[in-house]
Each structure stands twice: as structure tokens, then as C-alpha cells.
Amino acid sequence: xxxxxxxxxxxxxxxxxxxxxxxxxxxxVALVGCVVVARQLRALENLTHEASHxxxxxxxxxxxxxxxxxxxxxxxxxxxxxxxxxHLRHHGRFGTSEDSDRRRYTELDxxxxxxxxATAFAASVLVRIVRYQIGWLREIRSDLTVTVGALxxxxxxxxxxxxxxxxxxxxxxxxxxxxxxxFVVLPVLRLIAEADEHIYSDCDTVFDATxxxxxxxxxxxxxxxxxxxxxxxxxxxxxxxxxxxxxxxxLMARDPEYARRIRIRRGVLDTPRAxxxxxxx
Numbered sequence: 533x534x535x536x537x538x539x540x541x542x543x544x545x546x547x548x549x550x551x552x553x554x555x556x557x558x559x560x561v562a563l564v565g566c567v568v569v570a571r572q573l574r575a576l577e578n579l580t581h582e583a584s585h586x587x588x589x590x591x592x593x594x595x596x597x598x599x600x601x602x603x604x605x606x607x608x609x610x611x612x613x614x615x616x617x618x619h620l621r622h623h624g625r626f627g628t629s630e631d632s633d634r635r636r637y638t639e640l641d642x643x644x645x646x647x648x649x650a651t652a653f654a655a656s657v658l659v660r661i662v663r664y665q666i667g668w669l670r671e672i673r674s675d676l677t678v679t680v681g682a683l684x685x686x687x688x689x690x691x692x693x694x695x696x697x698x699x700x701x702x703x704x705x706x707x708x709x710x711x712x713x714x715f716v717v718l719p720v721l722r723l724i725a726e727a728d729e730h731i732y733s734d735c736d737t738v739f740d741a742t743x744x745x746x747x748x749x750x751x752x753x754x755x756x757x758x759x760x761x762x763x764x765x766x767x768x769x770x771x772x773x774x775x776x777x778x779x780x781x782x783l784m785a786r787d788p789e790y791a792r793r794i795r796i797r798r799g800v801l802d803t804p805r806a807x808x809x810x811x812x813x
Contacts (some may be wrong), residue, residue, distance in 0.1 A: 533576075533579075533603050533604070533771065534604070535573075535575040535576050535579070535756075536572070536576065536607060536689075537709075538568075538763065539568075539569045539572035539607075539713075539723060540573050540689055540690055540693070542565055542569050542709075543569050543690050543694075543707075543709045543710045543713070544571070544690060544693055544694045544702075544706050545565075546562060546565035546699070546705070546709045547562060547694045547702045547703065547704075547706025547707075547708075547709060548694065548697065548698050548702050549706040550705050550709075551698070551701055551702055551705060555806045562709065562712075565709050565713075566709060566713045566716070566717045567713075567717060568715035569709060569710060569713035569714075570714070570718040570720075570721055571715075571721065571752075571753055571756065573607065573608050573713060573714055573718045573797070574718060574721045574722065574725070574753075574756060575756035575757055576603075576604040576605075576608050577603040577604070577608050577610065577718075577722065577731075578592045578755075578756055578757040578759045578773065579600070579603070579757060579773075580600060580601075580604045580605045580608065580610045580612060580615060580696065581597055581615075581619065581759070582600070582757070582772065582773050583599070583600025583601070583604065583605070583612055584595065584600075584612060584615055584616040584619050584620070585770060586768050586770075587770065587771075587772045588600055589750055589771070590770070594810060597612055597613075597731065600612050600668070601708055603695075606681055606682060606685050607682060607685050607686065608680040608714070609678050609679055609681075611678055612804065618632045619632075620672050622634075623766070623769060626741075626766075627732055627738070627741065632671050633726065633729075633730065634730075634732055636664065636667055636668075636671075636726065637727075637730065639663070639667065640660045640663060640664055640667075640727070641660075641690060641727040642660075642727040642751060643727075643731055643732070643733055644656075644661065645657070645660075645727055647801040647802070647803070648801075649725060649801070650801065651678055653800070653801060654808045655722065657720060657723060660723065661719060661720060661723055664719065664723045665719040665723075668719070668722070675812050682714065683711075684717070686707060686710045686711070686714070687707065689709040690705060690706050690707055690710045691703040691704070691710075691725070694706035694707070708773050719723045721753070721754055724754055724800070725745075725754050725755055725759065727761050728745045728750070728754065728755070728760075728797060728800075729742065729743055729745060730742055730743060731743060731795070731804065735746070738766050738767075739763065739766070739767070740793065740795065741793075742762050742763045742766050742795070743761075743762060743763070743795050743796070743797050743804045744761050744762050744763045744764070744780065744794060744795070744796050744797070745760035745762070745796075745798075746760055746761065746780075746796055746797075746798060747760075747798040747799045747800070747802075748795070749799070749800060750797070750799075755801070757773040757774075758773045758776040758777050759773070761776040761777055761779070761780045763780075763794050763795075764776050764779050764780050764783070792806060794806065
């Protein structure tokens with residue numbers, strides 16, 4: 533898959549370049565590399581989400597699950613069956629005490645994350661990230677065997693190629709980039725993405741409680757594979773990711789009530805507001 537291939541190439545390239553760079557150049561290169569790899573892993577998580585709704589192969593569900601786990605779940609430490617059970621409770625028991633997402637919103641006060649400035653938002657993320665990741669791993673029942681599987685995947689597809697191309701030091705650095713991306717940066721992107729998606733406290737319906745995040749940074753970095761078009765997804769979970777943006781634009785153009793009421797956030801720090809007469813994005 534393209535997402536995996538890009539992540540592997542970036543990790544190997546970073547490993548190769550960092551070996552020869554001075555420290556003051558190596559640090560920003562490593563940071564950028566980790567963000568890019570984590571973004572690709574976030575894209576794979578969103579494809580695992582697609583597989584949980586059988587949107588890979590709707591009429592061949594066994595193959596849907598095999599391919600979804602092998603190509604997207606395994607490299608991101610995801611166990612598809614457990615993720616599906618948790619996520620379908622979110623859809624089927626939305627807003628209730630059985631909604632796993634709402635529980636995390638309440639436990640971590642995700643609606644209380646401060647978006648008045650980039651500094652305030654970063655601080656809000658940092659004070660929540662450890663508890664968030666522990667809760668996430670518990671919810672999807674990730675355990676040592678899942679983590680070992682993900683590490684074996686990265687060893688075979690990242691460290692081994694890097695070592696064959698440029699030696700053991702490059703292999704170790706490339707694997708380090710991958711591990712930092714998967715276990716440090718990726719949870720941050722996922723936390724931001726999850727905190728973007730709903731506001732439970734002032735809404736009575738799934739439509740009004742769901743936010744669509746359609747800004748450029750959100751679409752490219754935080755919500756890849758059209759994950760930001762979350763309102764459409766909650767209305768019709770069977771729409772595949774590649775059709776979500778088109779469906780959103782069609783509804784904005786042809787359904788005045790949808791266009792008036794949908795709550796949209798166009799920037800990470802924005803307060804979501806009803807789209808009203810704003811143009812479709």
C-alpha cells in the first residue's frame with residue numbers, strides 16, 4: 533500500500549541521512565521524518581477504521597478482515613476485531629455510557645482542550661496524552677503480542693532494508709525513527725483527531741454532536757483518507773472513504789438543511805460553527 537511504502541521510504545531515508553548529519557541539522561530532520569511517518573501510520577489507522585465497517589470488501593467479509601489487519605492493522609498495533617467491537621458501540625450507542633468515545637471525552641475532558649493559541653492547545657494535548665494512550669490501548673485490547681507483531685513488521689520492512697542498503701547503524705536509526713513515530717507522535721495525532729470529532733455536551737442528535745474537520749492541515753495531516761468528513765460518515769457509515777468528500781460537497785450544494793446545520797471546523801484551533809452559507813470544501 534502507498535501509505536506503508538511512503539512511511540518505509542521516509543524512515544529508511546531518515547536513517548541514512550541522520551548518520552552523516554551534524555546534530556543541529558539532524559534534530560529537525562528527525563522531527564520532520566517522525567511526523568511524516570506518523571501521518572502515514574495515521575492513514576493506516578483510518579483504513580483499519582474502514583475495514584471495521586467492511587468498506588474494503590463488503591461482499592467478502594473474511595477477506596476484508598484479513599487484508600485490513602495485514603495491510604493496515606498489523607503495522608499500527610491494531611487488532612481489527614477488538615477495534616470493530618469498540619467502534620461499533622460508538623456508532624450504535626452514540627452518546628450513551630456505552631459509547632467508548634464519549635467515555636474518553638468525559639475522562640479526559642476533551643471538550644475542554646484550549647484552542648485559544650497553539651501553545652495553549654499543545655499544553656492541553658501534553659497533559660492528556662499519557663492517559664489517553666493508556667485508555668486507547670485498553671479499549672482496543674492491545675497487548676504484548678500485538679506490539680511484538682508490529683515491531684516484527686517494522687524490523688522486516690524498515691530495519692532490514694535499511695541495513696542492506698547502508699549498514700547496521702542506519703538500520704538502527706531507521707528503526708528508531710519508526711518506533712518514535714508509532715509510539716510517540718502517532719498517539720498525539722490520534723488524540724487531536726479524536727478530540728476534533730464531537731461535541732457531546734450541548735447536542736441532542738448525532739448530527740449536531742458531530743464535527744467535520746475540512747481545513748487543509750486537517751485533511752493532509754490529522755484526518756487523512758477523508759476522515760475529517762465525519763458527519764457524512766456518521767450518517768452513512770457504509771460510504772467508503774474515497775467518496776466521503778464528494779458526498780459532503782453534494783449535500784452542501786443540494787440539501788439546504790444539511791448545509792445550514794452541519795458544524796464545521798476549518799482550522800485546528802477554530803471553534804466549530806454551523807456552515808450556513810459558507811462555500812463547500
